[in-house]
Amino acid sequence: MSPLALLALPAFPAISALALIFFGRRLPYNVLGGIAVGAVAASFALALGFIPMDVLGEGAPVTLDLGPWISTHAFQAALRLRLDSVGLCMVLLVTFFGSLITAYSIGYMREDREQGRFFAGLNLFVASMLTLVLSDNLVLIFLGWEGVGLCSYLLIGHYWDQPGVPLAAFRAFFVNRIGDIFFLLGVFTLFGAFGTVSLSELHAHGSELIVGHEKAAGLAALLLLGGAFAKSAQAPLHVWLADAMAGPTPVSALIHAATMVTAGVYLLMRLDWLYSVFPQARMVIGICATTTLIVGALLALTQTDIKKILAYSTLSNLALMFLALAAGSSGAAMLHLFGHAFFKALLFLAAGSVILAAHHEQDVRRLQGVLKTLPITRLAFWVGCIGGAGLIPYLSAGFFTKEAVLESLRNSRLDGFGLHISGGWLYSIVLVVESLSALYLFRLLGYLSSDDREAAYAHEPESGHGHDGNPREKSRSVRLVLGILALAAPSFAWFSGRLVPLHWGHVFPSLVANLALAAGCFAVFSTSRRRELLFKGLARFSVFGGGGVGPLTRLFYFDDVYNALLVLPLKAAAWLLRLVFENIFIGALSAMGWIGERASFLLRRLQTGNVQRYAALMLLAAAFAAYFLLRG
């Protein structure tokens, strides 16, 4: 296949996006969706065509050089696309999930408005993500990086007239832009140290060029982390991801779970040579990721919004990928990125099916027992939860991938800033926190499979329900995609089992513990009586939200701290500048005008029109002049 096909990969969805923006409102809905799916599927087919070209593994990468992109005397960034093993895996992931989720959206968005804009956004997202993955230099990556951010922003804001949605979109935009400042500074520092921003050149010669520039390179490594953390929602820049759930559910599945949020992981994978040199940077990754891991898992445990539970679980899983990177194992990070994409996309899409059937009800307490009449969604949920909790080897998409991360941690060690964290510690922390995933996923599943029929949705005689008033899976495309993914996730689990060696001795105890936790949690949450008992017991501890002041209900105070330290001071300073400084400044100018005016009124009195006075003044002046001239 010609290298020009590389250009076609992002071009298909990009052109489709443009077409949908302009003609989206005039096209029939199915045509609209068909175009969107077709464009992404075409990219997927094209990407499949690269597999026989021996790109995977140690094969030679395919490159396409289109000359300079932004290039001056002193600064060069080439318009160069490159597809190597990692790139091809990412392209396949993005286009596979992209086409499936776009197809799912045809069913999901049927009753919605502004569908043209929605599908254009999805297409543009895929195009940007492919640009990000295919770019060979950091500046061009930034194009894709910001492109996916833009699409994320636009799609979060899809329900723009609902309360809270504009703010959620704004937070996603703003937090990502904060990361971008660090990203840009990092790129410049890197360019200053190495004289190039090309990833392949850096990868090939970075370890030699670094000699003499260690300090700058180390700084660049830290700065680029800022960008990666913002995009991949790692603490302390994770605050936007839960809000991002304000967007339509397919968007959450594609952008905020399977693909975009992994961009930070991808970036660090591309620069792994840099991070292998700087233990300090890996220390920072380790600390932030561990924090995110714990915060995400604990918050997932207490949320009641079905999508937010999954969002916080995404945080936690992204942290797992970063931990693998901190341990120096890009392979494990990549594997978990894939495993997570499979089970999380499945879970989100299943949640979307529930939400659709229950008329956009998202509170799990009002969704009890909803799965009873949704057979395919039920299957998908079970496969997704088992996959996410890593309960059954060769069936759980997340089992072997988590195992790979854990194994990489076991042999690692973090040093830096005078701290030392041994791999054993990290291993234990992750092992414990990951067992929480069994808890929060089966808590969710317990609610949805509960016996109680007190949920409000069940009794509303609306068009979406069957004759008995129960919710139904109406949409064919939703059922189809859920079915495909419910099959694909275990297949991936089977495949991943061939990549990761299984140490039964390490795995067995945690496996049994997780199974027990999952079963117990499901047993408690699937009946209201046991649930009430549990809540009564828990209410004694303020951490769990007694009185609404615990750290869990306040989301560990991250928002409060940002408000107190950043938002309020900034606003106060702005108003201070406006009211005091700007007004004094402009007031002083006006005062100067007034003084000038007054002064001219005073001076006017000299001009009386009295000829005698003029003559006297002239005489006086002439006398003065004569005196000074004649004096010397």
Add this chain to the structure above:
Amino acid sequence: MTSSLLAILVLPILGALFFAFYPVKPKSLSALAAIFSYCYSALTSLTAILALASDSGFSIQSRAFHLGVSGFEMIPRFFLDGCNASFVLLLGLCPPVVFTLLRDRECRYGKSYYACAFALVAALAGVFTSDSLLLFYFFWEAALIAVYFWIGLYGKPGFHAPRVYPVLLRFVLFTLAGSLPMLVSIAAVCAADLRDPGLHGLAAVVSRMAPNVRLWVFGGFLLGFSVKLPLLGFHGWLRDTYNVAPPACRALLSAAMSKMGAFGLIMILAPSFSGEILRFAPQLQILAVMGVVYGAMLTLAQERLIDLLAYGSLSHLSLLALGVFTAVGAGDAATTGLSGSVLLVFNHGLIMVLLFSLDARVLPGEESPDKGLLTGLRGRQRRLTAFLLLAIFASASLPGLSNFVGEILIYFAAFQASPWLVFFAASGALIGAGALVRFFHSVFLGSSSSAGRSEAILSRDLDAGETAIALVLAAIWLALGLYPMLLLHPVERAILFLDPVGWTG
């Protein structure tokens, strides 16, 4: 090509005369102005693009004039090359946008409105193309006169300014306080050589001056350009003038007229006074960065779109100045910073002309939308909102849209001077962008049912013609954002002719 360069200058003068004296029916005034601006735009854009594509540009020149007994020599010469072609291209693209989006359907404005507008365009064309300093100054003040009459005749009291005339007076005094010292500097330069050295000969004359004289000459020029741009501390006229000016005037003020200052910085100050800029580099750079942050901070505390745009403009133009101030003496990075500034001139102009036009287009009375009073406007004005958001993202320098390229090049040059400059400038840009997006959210998104005003008084959405012209701008942003070498390559080539790598004082 020389004839088309002449036409760029003469056509708007003829236009101004036509609207001033020919008895046009009031009903057809706005349509005529639009048609005229389209013709002018086509001619100007084409000429500017040809100049960008050609190796050395082209010029027209009349015979030399000799004045008085001293034999003072002046050669009226106009030129168009890669450096100033982006200014001229910008100038050509602005009037159609203004006269389409702000077309006067209710016949509010008389003939003099259009006469002033085209006089301003003519003056700007003169400033951007004249090679003799005296002509440069002549057009510089002519622009001020045109704007004076435009605002004086058609300005309306604004939110911050209960009366038009004090504000106008302050604007004129401010500008004069800058331009009169500049005149003195020009006179000093001319006197030193007994002829008008022109922009291209200025550096040679200046280099022969005594250092302390050169410093004063430098100060005069800097003052003139700082007020016009404006830099921080010289922006006292900005907000209130934008408030009282008619919308079309403020769009041209921000998009094109402020670029007179940028032109001076890039084409006069940097090449001829590199030693002085280098001497005061830290102060000037800090002043520029403070301008970026100050303007951005003030956007946070504004409630009306027009004020946000005014201070956002201050912020962006300070960034442009930062590019110039860091480029000088930066060695290899010098062309990068200057090219970035030239690109920013063009892109900022195109973004501002659309933003200011859309701002006045939202409400029928050409008032600026207000944060507290309106919400959910997108429901009624989908296209307008879409283009507004696009322009906001362009001004936030989203990669893929053209503004990004100019900014990243400036950041690169600034980074060579000090990474902290980039950190603060980028943080300022972030705050400004955040304020603009937040404003957009509170006024255009959200539920429209809670709007303080009834929906009936909104303007209608953009029609086909207005959409078309906005699409042209969007296409330019996208094309130059995805393939910036289209503009960057010729601009950098022309700037290399100025030999900025050798500017080390």
